[in-house]
Amino acid sequence: IAGITQAPTSQILAAGRRMTLRCTQDMRHNAMYWYRQDLGLGLRLIHYSNTAGTTGKGEVPDGYSVSRANTDDFPLTLASAVPSQTSVYFCASSLGASGTHEQFFGPGTRLTVL
Amino acid sequence: AQKITQTQPGMFVQEKEAVTLDCTYDTSDQSYGLFWYKQPSSGEMIFLIYQGSYDEQNATEGRYSLNFQKARKSANLVISASQLGDSAMYFCAMRETYSGAGSYQLTFGKGTKLSVIP
Numbered sequence: 001i002a003g004i005t006q007a008p009t010s011q012i013l014a015a016g017r018r019m020t021l022r023c024t025q026d027m028r029h030n031a032m033y034w035y036r037q038d039l040g041l042g043l044r045l046i047h048y049s050n051t052a053g054t055t056g057k058g059e060v061p062d063g064y065s066v067s068r069a070n071t072d073d074f075p076l077t078l079a080s081a082v083p084s085q086t087s088v089y090f091c092a093s094s095l096g097a098s099g100t101h102e103q104f105f106g107p108g109t110r111l112t113v114l
Numbered sequence: 115a116q117k118i119t120q121t122q123p124g125m126f127v128q129e130k131e132a133v134t135l136d137c138t139y140d141t142s143d144q145s146y147g148l149f150w151y152k153q154p155s156s157g158e159m160i161f162l163i164y165q166g167s168y169d170e171q172n173a174t175e176g177r178y179s180l181n182f183q184k185a186r187k188s189a190n191l192v193i194s195a196s197q198l199g200d201s202a203m204y205f206c207a208m209r210e211t212y213s214g215a216g217s218y219q220l221t222f223g224k225g226t227k228l229s230v231i232p
Contacts, residue, residue: 033219042118042205042222043159058219090159102149103220105159 003027004106006091012112013081021076021109023091031094032074033058033103034066036087043090049074081113117141118206118223125228127196134181135191135226137206143167147209148189149220150180154202162204165189193228201230 007022025032030051035043035058045058049068063085065077074093078085088110092103119138127133139148150162165173165180173180181190193200206223 035222040224042224043207043220044222045219048219059221088157092159102161102164104161105151108157 004091004093004104006089006106006109008109009107010110010112012114013078015082015113016080019078019081019111021078021089021091021111023074023076023106024072025074025091025093025104025106026072027093027095027104028071029093029095029104030071031096031101032068033092033094034064034074034076035090035092036060036085037090037108038087046076046089081111083113085111086113087111117210117221118208120206120223120226122226123224125226127193127200127228127230129198129230129232130195132192132194133196133228135193135204135206135228137189137191137223139187139189139206139208141187141208141210143210148180148182149207149209150178150189150191151205151207151222152200152202153205153225154199159205163191196230198230198232201228203227 004025033048034046037043044060046064047066049055052071055066088108090108091106094101094103117140146167148165152160163175163178165182177194179192203225205225207220
């Protein structure tokens with residue numbers, strides 16, 4: 001593994017189903033983030049984690065939950081998917097939660113909720 | 115109100131020419147950071163350049179430079195000697211300090227699609 005990996009690459013999901021998007025980084029970064037990207041809206045932050053064991057809500061957290069049991073993994077769960085959650089989801093990480101640290105992004109997960 | 119505004123949905127530039135992508139921002143913080151990311155058609159997000167609010171000089175990274183005008187709250191990306199591989203979406207982003215939250219979150223603009231013409 002090099003950098004950030006996300007799984008699955010893409011998924012079609014029936015509305016009402018539960019889904020977990022996986023994100024793993026091997027850079028020992030402290031901070032991790034989940035964004036969704038929708039056409040014309042750019043990237044919007046869903047949840048973040050400054051360090052293992054802590055999480056926080058971003059701009060659009062409703063319908064999503066996260067956990068950060070260890071440094072490397074930051075899964076995003078949709079408890080009951082709805083069509084408005086159709087989007088491309090990006091996981092990102094940065095060395096720290098502050099300073100000049102840029103965020104490194106995973107390749108994204110394309111999710112379609114029908 | 116938008117915190118990051120990119121007014122150019124699409125731009126065209128001739129190969130080997132320079133191009134400026136506009137970005138204005140809105141913040142009341144004294145300490146903040148500005149980032150530019152590139153997103154090619156393959157979808158990945160690639161970090162290009164960073165400018166801190168206290169940096170006195172404009173940031174440069176190879177063919178990329180950031181024209182930072184603090185009083186005007188603008189952070190335009192300049193790409194010199196455009197190449198066909200520069201065709202992509204470009205996003206401006208800002209990092210602010212959220213009091214009490216302890217997280218330095220990035221807020222993104224809606225992006226500019228740059229097309230380089232041979």
